[in-house]
Amino acid sequence: MKRDEQPIIGESPAFLSVLEEVSRAAALDRPVLIVGERGTGKELIAERLHFLSPRWDQALVKLNCAAISNALLESELFGHEAGAYTDASARRAGRFERADGGTLFLDELATTSMNVQEKILRVIEYGQFERLGGNRTLEVDVRVIGATNVDLPSLAERGEFRADLLDRLAFDVITLPPLRDRREDILPLAEHFAIRMTREMGRELFAGFSSASIERLLNFPWPGNVRQLKNVVERAVYRLDDAEEPVSRIQFDPFESPWRPVERSSENRVFEPASGSIPDDLRAHLDQIEKDCTLAALEANDARLKPTAKQLGLSYDQLRGILRKHGIKTR
Structure with a gap:
């Protein structure tokens, strides 16, 4: 393979x-x-x-x-x-x-x-x-x-x-079902990727995941599915300082940094649609934007609902309503 x-x-x-x-x-x-x-x-x-x-x-x-x-x-x-x-x-x-x-x-x-x-x-x-x-x-x-x-x-x-x-x-x-609807498969897949990365690095032992890491892996929505899980797990194993310790640090977003460049505020942007870019179905288009933004915010906040709602400028109940509307599962 x-x-x-x-x-x-x-x-x-x-x-x-x-x-x-x-x-x-x-x-x-x-x-x-x-x-x-x-x-x-x-x-x-x-x-x-x-x-x-x-x-x-x-x-x-x-x-x-x-x-x-x-x-x-x-x-x-x-x-x-x-x-x-x-x-x-x-x-x-x-x-x-x-x-x-x-x-x-x-x-x-x-x-x-x-x-x-x-x-x-x-x-x-x-x-x-x-x-x-x-x-x-x-x-x-x-x-x-x-x-x-x-x-x-x-x-x-x-x-x-x-x-x-x-x-x-x-x-x-x-x-094919997305990984968020295959919760029972997350840990077996994660362990497979971790063991393979351990061998690639020439180490003899993979000590497993801490209970906190397991909980985070299971509760994350995985918008990138198995491919994203693979990257997250391999990155976590590669960053282990002590190979005999279980994985305790999980970083879902590799771009996360206090020095990450910030995009222009949306208030300063002017909408200038290119020819042919105006959607045929505006409601469906806006629904997709709402879903994509929600998934991105969940990923950036490690699937924690309160920080996600705060980032999106929503109340907790409003966010829960959006999750139900789009069938987004976080647990």
């Missing part, structure tokens, strides 16, 4: 239910869509789907669609012929060709253009495509697994994502 990978560790009912869904979906040769917040382990679930499937001994090819500009994404997916564009000096196979017989995992699907979505749909429907600059139709046998951290049905309703592609991808949808 690579150092940056998340482990598939969990005993919570929500997580075990997901693993059952994965085992069931893996056997069928159909597209699958994985939905979840950032840091919930969508790529790990895609790997599990592949290696439990009849295609386990064939290629598993991955691509983060958000990491490549739309101008290059088409070439990356479908390949190109020599001379297809200025820098195309030789023929190049794309990800679909490389995944022939196996699985292609497409992360951050929502960032793709309508043109690319149409071509992906054609491959899923007919197993056919052409390289850029080519006129020969190629055929491949690829299982597509897509992933996103946004609400694709809402994008499709607004015409920002192809509804027909969504229909094909959504043969089965696996939605």
